[in-house]
Amino acid sequence: MRRSQNKRTTRLLAALAIALVAVLALVPTSAVAMTTNKATARPNEDGGSGVIGGMDTRLTWEGTVEDGEELTAITLSLPDGATFDHSTTRVTVLEGLKRVEIGNSTTPSGSSITVKFDEAIPADSLVRLEITDMQFPSEGGDYAVSGTYETADGTRQLADSPTIAIIANTPLQAAVNWLDEQPAVQAWNSVPFLGMFLKPQLLLTSFSSLFPGWLVCLAIVIAAYPFAILLGMVFALLKISKYKVVRAIAIIYINILRGTPLFLQIYIMFFGLPMIGINIDNNVLGVIVMAINSSAYLAEIFRAGIESIPVGQYEAASSLGMTHMQTMTNIIIPQTVRRVLPTVTSDFITAYKDTSLLSSVGVMELMMFSKNLTTVSGNITPYMAAAIFYLIVTLPLIKIVGIVESNIARSERGGGPRPKRKGASEATAESDLTNSATAVHAETADKKLEDALAGVFAPFRPQTQTPEV
């Protein structure tokens, strides 16, 4: 009997306790006097957009004081592992868009921070706290900012903010942090020039974050160049046409494009076309501008190349009974291609570098990425990383141009390899001059292509072999 009564009392007490807890928990939330508007964190991933835990970032918290209330203090807290120590806080109080100066004092302590206001903040005010150099827990996760606030009638619980996604440290960031600690790296960075232009940590992050921009650069120029070559060929042929009008069209096209800066052409296309209602994707438009611009230079290169072929070649072809078309496709153009290859490669290099100008109109290419990174870091290193990215492509090309040029020079002097002795059918064709044109025709398309390619790539072949006699 006694026992059961005891049990009942304990049960009653427990129920009471639960009720009390529930009431206590409900009271702060029932009368909302301070609404949490938002909480955001500044991305602190070098060259990225993530917020990494365990590294300095800036937390921005915003709340509104509701009707009939006055705010005297506010405490923000984050789960354990976050730290507000060593942080600095900027407090902004706004009535509408108007700033109100209210004195305040901030006390960071571990994972919470308290701001006390010298005078109560009136209702309808917006309170913003910008806490610089605080850190989120290093293991990452989604964190909501909670806390309490004080009004005239006591302390209450703040509504949780929307969560902020924090990422755990990335391998790249870990590598950067490791570099940070190396005495050699610190010594290197302490030299103003080295630290400003070639900071190892930033070089590392630059490489990873500039990579997509580099791909865009390459994609644009590689997509643009075939069109540029085609267009250039067309305008080269137009320019050496017999008809004055056709020549005039080509001359106008080439001269206007060569006579104005690419930068201007980009602006005209990117701002002009949309104004007349033509909307093209930025990257595609980038390809178009680059193709058109290069085509003018290529047209001139091709024209000069065609005109550099000695008249004797035309005469020889016609003496073999070739038509004008045959002469062009079999004799002149292959030789031209060989001659212009170095110049075209140089133009390709120029075009590749000129994609950087597209950054000014918002194409997300290499220059754009490095510019953003430089802005964020206040350091020149991302530009140096971009330079390396450009050089990765241009240096080998420049080397190739050099080799090709020297080979061409040698073959023009009469040195270099001789064509291999061909099979019997060709021997017949060679011996029977009058039939040679038809013989060329009789050759399979494959064979023709092979020969043409062999001719074109002759300058690239190793020149050490002894010519067959």
Add this chain to the structure above:
Amino acid sequence: MKNMNRRTFLEGLGLAAGTFSLAACGGNSSDSGTDSGAKDDSAAPADDGSYTLVEDGKLTVVAELGFAPFEYMDEKTGEPEGFDVDFAKALGEAMGLETTYLPNQKFDTLVPTIKQGGKADVAIAAITINDERAESIDFTDPYLDSNQSIVCRAGSGETEESLNDASKTVCCQSGTTGDEWISENLSNATKVPLDDVTAALTGIQTGSYDAMVVDLPVSQYLIKQSFSDLEVVEEIPTGEQYGVCVSKDNPNLTAALNEAIAKIKSDGTMDKIETEWFGTTL
């Protein structure tokens, strides 16, 4: 022993900074008291050590001159104009210096330029005071309050929520507080930082971008002046404050500028400039 030396040196520095800031405070309070006294003060700032200038007798200002109504180039003369320009001239006058402007420079290069030193004394270009910038340069006292805004095509029906989407492109001027605001608040949208505001707004007109985040006074002014088919879809109350950037190596110049700011605020010059550019005092 070595440690001792360093510590005493640091103490010495702290002491110097302390006395200096006290002196600066004193200067300020005397300013607001009597105008005539302040004039003498600013003419001879050598009270607490003189400041250095890039060019003697001149206050050399660097700015991004595409941020109307704060600073922009006059269409006919090509001279800098705007609220900040008048403010800079007033500062120069109060300090007995001639104000000259360097050629237009991109916004994101202004703070590094001042940090390096040697080219310009100050950057006055609607630069918001924040702790991150304050790590590399010194700010004077704030001279103007401002806010941010989201600009879209008129009738686009965009909101902050609808813009925070992977299909949206939001542009800004590179290195501005608007730039940061997009990274933090519109993290899903594609951010395009551009060099100049006109290019950004033209881009919105033509549909290349969906929105721009830029200082509210600028968007209001430019929409009224030349971008009538755009509208401010949201005013972002940031309450940020503009300050003048000065090199950390030149603390006496910062002090002298603070004095000058206090002076032109108290003698009504600031009100006059505000009324001229915003139609009202702020």
